[in-house]
Amino acid sequence: MKLLKQGIYTKFVGSALAGAVTNRLYYARAPQGSSFPYIIYNIVSTSDDWDFTSSFMEFEVQFSIFSSTDLSVETVATALRTLYDHCTLTVTGWTFLYMQPNFAAENNSVGDDPPTFGRTISYEVLIEKART
Amino acid sequence: MKDLKIDWFADNVLDAVQATVDEVSEEGAEKIAEEARSVLMAKAKYPSGNLADEIEVKISRFKGGGYIVQAQGPGNYTRYYASFVELGSIHNPEPVPYMRQGLKKNRTKIQNEFKNRLVARLRRER
Numbered sequence: 001m002k003l004l005k006q007g008i009y010t011k012f013v014g015s016a017l018a019g020a021v022t023n024r025l026y027y028a029r030a031p032q033g034s035s036f037p038y039i040i041y042n043i044v045s046t047s048d049d050w051d052f053t054s055s056f057m058e059f060e061v062q063f064s065i066f067s068s069t070d071l072s073v074e075t076v077a078t079a080l081r082t083l084y085d086h087c088t089l090t091v092t093g094w095t096f097l098y099m100q101p102n103f104a105a106e107n108n109s110v111g112d113d114p115p116t117f118g119r120t121i122s123y124e125v126l127i128e129k130a131r132t
Numbered sequence: 133m134k135d136l137k138i139d140w141f142a143d144n145v146l147d148a149v150q151a152t153v154d155e156v157s158e159e160g161a162e163k164i165a166e167e168a169r170s171v172l173m174a175k176a177k178y179p180s181g182n183l184a185d186e187i188e189v190k191i192s193r194f195k196g197g198g199y200i201v202q203a204q205g206p207g208n209y210t211r212y213y214a215s216f217v218e219l220g221s222i223h224n225p226e227p228v229p230y231m232r233q234g235l236k237k238n239r240t241k242i243q244n245e246f247k248n249r250l251v252a253r254l255r256r257e258r
Contacts, residue, residue: 029225040225045233062229066222103232107219120219120227 001043004059004125007089007096008041017079021065030066036116037067037076044122054128057094062122064107073117077104080121094127145257152253153246154198160242161189161199168201168234175228176217183214187231203231 005027012018012025017039024030024038045060063080067073081101089096100123107118169184176183187203203214220227 040220042220042225042227044227044229045236060229060232062220062227064220064225064227105215105219107215107221109216109222112222116222118219118222122229122232 001046001057001059003091003093004043004061004089004127007091008061008084011083011087011089015079015083017076017083020076020079037065037072039076039080040064040066050131053131055131056097056126056128059125060102060122061099061125062103062120065119065121067117068114070108070117073119077119077121084123089125091127094129097126097128099123099125145254148253148257149250152249156242156246156249157198158189160238160245161201163238163242164231164234165189165201166234167237168203168230171230171233172217172228175230177224177226177228182211183217186211186214201231201234 009025018025021037021039022035024034026034026038026040028040028042030038030040041061041063043059044062047058049056049058063084065073065076065080067076084099085101087099089099101121102124103120103122105120107120109116109118165187168187172184172187173179173181183203186205187201188205189199189201190205192198192200203218204212216224217228218231219229
C-alpha cells in the first residue's frame with residue numbers, strides 16, 4: 001500500500017537509521033551493486049477487517065538488513081528498532097493505531113564468498129478509518 | 133475421631149488434562165504445517181513441492197516442549213534454503229513467510245480448541 005510505504009519512508013528520512021545505512025532503504029529489492037549496509041523492506045501480508053463504524057487494515061512489514069559484518073548488522077538493527085518499535089507513522093487518510101515488533105531472526109549467508117550477514121525484523125501495523 | 137480424608141482422584145483429572153493438551157498440540161502443529169505447505173505452494177517463486185514435503189511435525193526434545201513444526205529440520209534434509217524462502221536473502225530479497233503465516237492463521241483457532249476440548253474433557257471426568 002502506497003500510503004503506508006510513504007509513512008515508513010517519511011519516518012526514515014533524516015533519522016539516525018538513515019545515517020547508519022547512508023539512506024539505503026529500498027522496497028522489495030536493492031539496486032544491483034548496492035553498497036553495504038542496506039535495508040530492504042517488504043509488506044509480506046495484508047488483511048482487512050471492519051466493524052459497524054470502522055475499516056481496519058493490518059499489515060506485516062518485514063525489514064531485512066544486509067551487510068558484510070555482523071557488527072554492522074547489529075548497529076543498523078539497533079537503529080531500526082529505535083526508530084520503528086512502537087512508533088507512530090503518518091498514513092494519510094487513516095488513523096494510525098500501532099506498529100509493534102512481532103518477529104526477529106538472523107539471516108546470514110555464511111556459505112557465500114565473502115559471507116554476508118543479515119537480520120530480519122518484522123512488525124505488525126494496524127490502521128483504521130471511518131466507514132462511509 | 134480420626135482425620136477425615138476425601139480422595140477426589142486428582143491423578144485422573146491431571147491425566148485427562150495432559151492427554152487433551154497433547155492431542156490438541158499435535159493437531160494444532162499439523163494444522164500449522166498444512167497451512168505452511170499451502171502458502172508455500174501458492175506463493176513461492178518456484179513451487180516444486182520439495183520444500184513443502186520437508187515441513188514436518190516433531191515432538192520437541194525439551195520437557196514440556198510439545199510439538200514443533202520445522203522446515204528442513206536437523207538431521208533430515210540435504211538442502212538448507214527453508215529460511216531463505218521464509219525470510220528472503222541477499223540473492224532473493226522477496227520473502228515468502230510460509231511458516232509465520234501458518235502460525236498466524238491457526239494460533240487463535242488452536243487456542244480456542246484447547247479451551248473447548250479441555251472443558252469437554254473435564255466435564256466427562258466429573
